[in-house]
Amino acid sequence: MPSFNDHGRIPARKLVLLALMVALSMGLHAVENMIPFLFPMPGIKLGLANIITVICLYLFQRREVLIMVVLRVILVGLIAGNFLTPGFWISGSGALISFLSMAAACRFPKFSSVGVSLVGAAAHNIGQLMMVSLLMGSKAVFYYLPWLLAWAVPMGLLTGFSAKAAIKALRNTGLDDTIEP
Amino acid sequence: MSRHDWILLAGMMMAAALAFTLLHWWGTASQTEGLVLHVAAPAQTAAAGTENEVLEGLDGIRLEETTAAALEGMSMTRLEAAGEERYWQIQGAQGTLVLHFEPGRGIEILKAHCPDQVCVRTGFIQKAGQSIVCVPNEVIVSLQTPYKNTEKEDVDAILQ
Ligand SMILES: [Zn+2]
Numbered sequence: 001m002p003s004f005n006d007h008g009r010i011p012a013r014k015l016v017l018l019a020l021m022v023a024l025s026m027g028l029h030a031v032e033n034m035i036p037f038l039f040p041m042p043g044i045k046l047g048l049a050n051i052i053t054v055i056c057l058y059l060f061q062r063r064e065v066l067i068m069v070v071l072r073v074i075l076v077g078l079i080a081g082n083f084l085t086p087g088f089w090i091s092g093s094g095a096l097i098s099f100l101s102m103a104a105a106c107r108f109p110k111f112s113s114v115g116v117s118l119v120g121a122a123a124h125n126i127g128q129l130m131m132v133s134l135l136m137g138s139k140a141v142f143y144y145l146p147w148l149l150a151w152a153v154p155m156g157l158l159t160g161f162s163a164k165a166a167i168k169a170l171r172n173t174g175l176d177d178t179i180e181p
Numbered sequence: 182m183s184r185h186d187w188i189l190l191a192g193m194m195m196a197a198a199l200a201f202t203l204l205h206w207w208g209t210a211s212q213t214e215g216l217v218l219h220v221a222a223p224a225q226t227a228a229a230g231t232e233n234e235v236l237e238g239l240d241g242i243r244l245e246e247t248t249a250a251a252l253e254g255m256s257m258t259r260l261e262a263a264g265e266e267r268y269w270q271i272q273g274a275q276g277t278l279v280l281h282f283e284p285g286r287g288i289e290i291l292k293a294h295c296p297d298q299v300c301v302r303t304g305f306i307q308k309a310g311q312s313i314v315c316v317p318n319e320v321i322v323s324l325q326t327p328y329k330n331t332e333k334e335d336v337d338a339i340l341q
Pocket residue numbers: 293294295296297298299300301314315316317318
């Protein structure tokens with residue numbers, strides 16, 4: 001397995017970076033919980049933590065990024081005190097669906113990190129809306145779909161350009177040499 | 182940004198524009214006639230005790246204590262015809278919500294025991310398909326076109 005060294009362990013430097021990324025994404029996730037809602041619409045979360053997901057998709061393996069996303073969602077749920085409540089499932093499904101679609105978009109080299117982020121932002125909003133609809137047993141919330149799609153454009157651009165700058169900076173430090181096998 | 186990013190960006194904006202257009206057609210202003218209220222409620226409601234804070238400043242208002250099931254299917258046309266303001270108090274998953282009907286403006290969640298207050302800030306809804314959602318309380322209030330009822334009325338009219 002390329003991500004593990006000869007002894008079957010994750011190299012210490014990589015482990016530290018992974019942990020750092022989880023902590024960063026938790027910070028961003030917590031910050032967006034504190035920001036008052038920009039629009040009075042359900043499921044509208046900024047999706048700031050997606051910045052970290054995008055960066056990691058370019059630096060680590062998909063499997064590792066998935067573990068990070070799941071860890072982040074659970075840890076933030078525990079810290080925010082909404083673990084296993086509707087709010088937890090909604091933000092969790094948004095995070096997971098956006099990860100899955102970004103991981104898929106990453107495989108097309110024709111998309112840059114901005115394109116990948118746009119896909120992620122749209123999936124994030126649609127995923128949250130689907131979970132709201134599922135939890136409450138009502139399709140009435142899809143009334144908000146156009147607003148959520150429109151909102152995904154500026155949000156995707158913001159996460160995309162942030163991630164692009166961060167990836168470039170990380171590559172310049174040469175840190176990623178130690179990450180990639 | 183690569184060329185494909187731009188294509189994706191344009192595609193997303195077109196999808197949003199298309200969705201807005203479809204929504205506008207579907208819920209045109211003429212459809213305020215004959216709408217019914219749809220209220221989705223949580224399986225488990227909060228224990229009593231959150232009313233006091235929610236009901237603050239509502240003195241002198243005739244508040245009707247009711248349930249989501251009782252409000253389900255209420256005719257907006259009839260409410261408009263009656264022409265008086267109504268206030269209903271229902272229980273959500275976390276606490277009390279106060280629904281408010283005002284003739285000519287529609288339905289709003291006036292007050293709610295929830296941390297984000299998204300539902301309260303949504304304001305009035307009046308057109309078909311519009312909805313107010315309170316995620317923490319697991320409550321959805323929306324306005325629906327009663328297709329089944331109109332069909333039934335048509336059949337009744339023919340039979341008579
Ligand atoms: Zn609310």
